[in-house]
Amino acid sequence: MRSYGGAAGGGSGGFKIYSEEELRKATNNFAADQILGRGGHGIVYRGVLEDSTIVAIKKSKMMEETETKEFAREMFILSQINHRNVVKLHGCCLEVEVPMLVYEYVSNGTLYHYIHGGKGLESNTALETRLRIAAELAEALSYMHSSASPPILHGDVKTANILLDGNLTAKVADFGASKLAPSDEAEIATLVQGTCGYLDPEYLMTCQLTDKSDVYSFGVVLLELLTGKKVICFDGPEQGKSLVSRFTTAMKTNRHDEVLDSRVRKEMGSKALEEVTHLVMRCVSMSGEERPAMKEVAERLEALRRYQQNPWGQAGAGGLEEGQSLHGREQQRDVTYKFIPQDVLDVEEGSTYTFSM
Template sequence: MARFVGLAVVALQLATAAAPLPQPGTCGGVAIEYPFGIGPNCSLSDGFNVECVDDTPRLRLGGGGEQEEVVKVLRIDLLRGKIRTTNTISWQCTEKGGATAGARLQNSSWTGLNATALPYRFSDEDNRFFTLGCNALVFLNGEASGIDDPILSGCISTCFGNASIRNGTCSGIGCCEMAIPRGLNSYSLEFTGPLVNSSSNNDWCIYAALMESAGFSFEVAYATTDMFYRKNNGTVPLLLNFVVGNETCKEAQASGGYACAGDHSVCVDAVDGPGYVCNCSQGYTGNPYLPDGCTDLDECRPGNQVCPPGMICSNFPGGYNCSCPKGQHNSSKSGVLICEPDQKQSSLPLSVIVVIGVGGGLAIVVTSILSTYLVRQRRALADVKRKYFAQHGGLLLYEELSSRQGNAFTIYTEEQLEQASNGFDESNVLGRGGHGTVYKGTVASGVVVAIKRCKLMDERNKKEFGKEMLILSQINHKNIVKLLGCCLEVDVPMLVYEYVPNGTLYQLIHGGPAAAAAVSFATRLRIAHESAESLAYLHSFASPPILHGDVKSSNILLDESFMAKVSDFGASILAPTDEAQMVTMVQGTCGYLDPEYMQTCQLTEKSDVYSFGVVLLELLTGEKPLCLDGPEEGRSLSARFLAAMRETRVDKIVDEKVKGEASDELLEEITQLALECLQMCGGDRPAMKEVAERLGGLRRLHQHPWTQDAVELEEARCLLGSSPESISFEVDASHGTDSSGY
């Protein structure tokens, strides 16, 4: 698997004021200007040092040692803060006569980069992640600035006969295209699943690459041959964003390490994470990192037609002016500015009257035009909002909600949610993920809520959104985060949930050794039981049944009393009613994905059971579901658990606190339940209702371990005539008394 260790931003300091700044140069036709430079002490820092080898500009990335990589520089755009470079196409092929045997894997060039030494990030505006081939499933694992959880996304490309593949269409048939999260600074690829049927006698390859999307056009031959790899000589263009410091502009100006050196240089905060770049102010161009580097942009230079024909262009620092020759004046006819000859006036009073009249008329015309423009803009915005509202099923949802008695579900406007979150201010961010951002807010009623602002939604979900909201709004279970409302007048609807204050189960388990050690086995068992109860409710009692689709510990929230509340129904779907609905794009999180779902692309309630089994393992072991740093056979927690169960050494991976507090009998029962949930075949797994009932029984057994013994002793007393006191004494002496007094 290709391992892309990350690109992250560090604080970079300018050289002393007395040191002379290097002069610009070129290498292979590429302009190299400060903060970049060729040779020692010619750049702002080592991260900007460009080597010119055989007339080819190269950047040395990775900080030295075995992890160091060298990439070719194609172009540097100082004013946009971008550098165009190359990336190697990753591929995995099968040899004749074997599906996975003899597979060969070529890693991308982005291997072993130092995550703390470079000022670069992958541009989410210019790049996309592409997977080409048939029956191809490639996972992208990475990290992004400002996003706490790791990025885990899958891109799947299938083929249903070559006739279904179309040139220029990258929709999952022969080609899969996926946007990357903003601020992505490291990633790795993992090819998984069988590539071809084992009976095939042909070579078969799949290709994957993060690359610039503007110049890519899919061709049918890319899916079934090596044409894509050969046509590009194994490399594709890639755009990186760079910054010159990890502070904001305001912080950099106050710190003394400010990089924007010129009088007409301005600072611009980065949009994809911490840091800033420099630019020239309006009307100026050049190098904003050098003193006097920004020079006046001569808009009036020959060949640059900025003024209307017949007018004289006058350049001045930072701008220009258009005027008429002597004896002519400006006139606007049909909205076009022209020059007309001056007219002689017979007397001063008439001239004054004409000026006043023209000025007043122009003022009226301008006022009318502005008023008309503003009214049309407001109407256009209102029309767009009405279009989105109707497109997302808002009319049906509003009509149904109005007919309900005591309905607590609210349809919010965009302005209401902006006001509730203080304009979606960064200080109100509760968490970020690959699909969107969650903000804390307070609505007009004073209730604290969590507002989920998603990035993307496919067309099927848009059409069915109103119907699904109608169903999800009726869910009322103490262990499910309550959906309070939604906003439909935006391109991607926003969801409003009840606010749950104590973070996620993932943070509780994996927040560090001290945090994990503080969680008792009784608490873990209770959280598991409450989570199972909520999923059983969705599967068995909701009408129609609801499949969660992304069960994981980071989607289980904890309230003030650490009661579990299952969340994130952004990935939920209603139970399919026909075969056409069964085939969906791959969703879920790597490490929790049902292996049967990855083979069939059919999401069922047993997929949720498998994912819950992984959560149960997290509670028992305190380990993360996926660890990509170790050997391949030990990366998956579920795989390690199944191997341990086969070799009867499951106690080796169970958390010490669990072993110290749970009885052997109880531990055996709960590990057996986890084993059943993780069966490869969905039909062999129990239903969530059965899982919840068995966990409830195990909770009662852990809380009152003497219950069965007491019943047996009572039966013995009746048979042998023993006194109640002797029976009670035997129970106390045998089992003691717990802290609750039982």
């Protein structure tokens, strides 16, 4: 194993080059019982290195030239990021025809499985945990958009691309659809990639990926955390409808509490509930210009967490005063929402778009 010093990969040991033999040994020759997950481009294995470090090894399938470029992009982007809420890239293996990536191992699987697997959120997850996960994701995206140089646009924010560690700390993963944004350009013309139900309708229609595309997708993730529902309804009278479509309709008729799960309704006061639903609606606005920046989203979620912990405190310490938002500014009560055309929103869950205009 060769190690290159510097900040690459965010670790003190630098970005490492692993041999194929090291990774074969770590995974027991890529044994089936070491598989953590499968994706469209390959398989992720659990591995144990010689120093007992547990890692996740992404072994990709044979790729076309464009896919090889995406793989290289993911490796480069992750090597530039050093944030506790972004999965860390330890290194790669270049001895094989398709390079393998070696990541930190994140033990609790995906946020998607945490929300929708087993008993689901409603019975076992406190509101504070949901808000903390949302705030951590917002902080990571804010860092990527505002602090990374050049800025990084994730391009496929969804619960299946958010990992949880043993403390349920959120970590953003899967940068295969990500783009490096030139500092002097607000948007990038690109082949549309993303997952239906999370995909920014404006990006879908214009092929222009912006930071506000990530904001839209984040809004959908926040909705999943607040409702415990999947992004596409599979049965009943709302079969085929997206979560955003269902929520915006409920907001329009002042029935949003019918969509939120029981624990959120029980633990969140009316002022905080108004604030968080307003924030969701801004994030999933049809127009990117009307969506907040991730930095503002992160700040508002942190203020909301403080308020939930101390609802009787002063507004400056995270409390809410009459007629004020979580940031102490006058709350707008007559918000007019622009609703997204249903034919843009209602699609099959898990399906993806990849096309250009």
